[in-house]
Amino acid sequence: MSKRIFYYSIILAICLFNINTSNSNEKTLRIGLSGLPPSLGNPYSSMGLPSGHFWRSIYDALTSISSNGEVLPSLAKSWEQKDDKKWVFNLRDDIFFHNNRHLKAYSIENIFLYLKSNKAQHLYISNELKNIKNIKAVSDFKFEIITHEPDLILPRRLSLIMITDYDLWNKIGPSKYAINPIGTGPFRFVKWGKGNNSVILTSHKNNIRSSKNIDRLEIKSIPNALSREQALFADDIDLAENINHDSINQIKSMNYQIQIHNRSVILSIALPNTLHEKSPLNSHKVRQALNYAVDKKSISKYIFNELVQPASQGALEGTIGHNPTLKPFTYDLSKAKELLNEEGYSNGFQLNIAILQTRGSVQEFAFQKVQQDLMLVGIKTVIKPITPQDFINRFITNKWEDFNAFSLLWNNEPMRDVSRSVEYFSCLRPNPFFCDEKITKLIKKSKLKSTHKDRSIDLRNIMKELNDIAPSILLTSQPVITASTNKLSSIKMEPSGLNFESIVFEE
Structure with a gap:
């Protein structure tokens, strides 16, 4: 008996050694993001960062946009425009959801029809499908789309629509699906942390974007920028997203890496002309005056350490529709006062600005600088931060109550095309603010x-017209800055978010 126990002990020790060795070889990437989606795993409720970092890890779209703006195949391997309103898409036949269900064309048809239905109109992404008249699966791996009006960039637009397992979505409902999301992406959902402030994902090897180096993702929501830096210094995370511009030198001095990811995103303050019948902002001269009153060069130099450009329009060079002839509004207090006087506002007026809450971000200092500059021309300016969920609700419904302006990004990502941001500042948007x-x-x-x-x-001409009527105070470009330990390399930012699957652990 004693010999048998001895042998069992040896076998157990060998098994434990193998298990520990396996775990020690597992490469876990720990990330600190400025936030996780309020809607958790529902990819249709909003768009942009930081949510996009998480969603692109779990989900794929039919197409993708490369860092140079090219439309690439993804779940759809090819497509053809049959006439000005008909497109045919061919799916890859080797794609499986994380629950091993085979992705087929009928699932694409059903999720699109759902997003077009009345019960999905509250979802942010449904607006992107309004021009689709019909979608129909014609075989297991082929479907066709008919649009109401010609849409030359439909393949580019479809990069916005993350593909979910419609059968499961329909069976358990959006709320339960959001808690246990199933996609086809390079990482598979495992579990949420306490208060849904963190999430664990594992590598999904049967994917077109599978990570060759990362086995496990641990993503933490750390809303405060300074707290993300401290988490990096304390070795609680390997990569910190959205680092402040004024922290770069300190981070470098402590032997950490900095990556600057330029994106076609412009920081601005929207100046609505539909909220109040007698609002001063209904006058294009008043809106121009506010642009002349703000010193954007100082914001770029002293707040963003010259890592950003004063904005001439709602897009960066390299974006489809960018107009290279446009220049930023000059800083001209005399011109601002002259325009205000012409419109009967020589004594100024009250301006209440809602800004999206960005804890610990230097964006707050940029908005404070805007407030100071506007006060110099008599605009009694009040800025008030509001939570992301409150902001989304107000933006969708256009119910701003006592606010008559609000912070807004001209976000041309991930399409790298001005059409979406231009439509935000138009009558075409549901509940338009401008x-x-x-x-x-x-x-x-x-x-x-x-x-x-x-x-x-045509798009360049639209940008020129928008520059003339000034629907927003254009401020600066907005790159995303990341910081990481030196053991990481190949840290890339795609238009849709950080490319976690490309990151490599250096030995």
């Missing part, structure tokens, strides 16, 4: 173009 009939006609005209060249010309 409406100009001339701009709306130009947008509609651009959609009818049959060549990309003609469409780009």
Whole structure:
């Protein structure tokens, strides 16, 4: 008996050694993000960062946009435009959801029809499908889309729609699906942490973007930028997203890496003309005056350490529709006062600005600088942070109550095309906060173009017209800055978010 126990002890020790060795070889990437999606795993409720970092890890779209703006195949391996309103897409036949269900065309058809239905109209992403008249699976791996109006960039637009398992979505409902999300992406959901403030994902090897180096992702929501830096210094995370510009030198001095990811995103303050019948902001001269009153060069130099550019328009160079002839509004207090006086506001007026809460971000200092500058021309400015969920609700419904302006990004990602951000500042948006009939006609005209060249010309003209009527105070470009330990390399930012699957642990 004693010999048998001895042998069992040896076998157990060998097994434990093997288990520990396996775990020690498992490569876990620990990430600190500025936030996780309020809707958890529901990828249709909002768009942009930081949510996009998480969603692109779990989900794929039919197409993707490369860092240079090219439309690439993803779940769809190819597509063809049959006529000005009909497209045919061919799916890959080797894609499986994380629950091993085979992705087929009928699932694409059903999720699109759901997003177009009345019960999904509260979802942010449903607006992106409004031009789709019908979608129909014609075989297991082929489907066709018919649009109401010609849409030359439909493949680019479809990069916005993350694909979920519709059968499961329909069976358990959106709320339960959000808690246990199932996608086809490079990482598979495991569990949420306490208060849903963290999440664990594991590598999904049967994927077109599978990580060759990362076995496990641990993502923590750390809303405060300074707290993300401290977590990096304390070795609680390997990678910190959205680092402040004024922290770069300190981080480098402590032997950490800095990565600057330029994105076609412009920080601005939207100046609505539909909220109040007698609002001063209904006048384009008043809106121009506010732009002349803000010293954007100082914001770029002293707040963002010259890592950003004063904005000439709602896009960066390299974005489809960017107009290279436009220049930023000059800082000209005399011109600002002259325009205000012409419109009967020589004594200024009250301006209450809602800003999206960004804890510990230097964006707050940029908005404070805007407040100070506007006060110099008599604009009694109050800025008030509101939570992300409150902001989304107000933005969707256009119910701003006592606020008459709000912070807003001109976000041309992930499409790398100005059309979406331009529509936000138009009558075409549901519950529009800004409406100009001339701009709306130009947008509609651009959609009818049959060549990309003609469409780009139209978009550049729209950017010129928007510059003239000034629907926002344009501030600066907004890159995303990340910091990491030296053991990481190949840290890349795609238009949709951080490319976790490309990151490599250096030996």
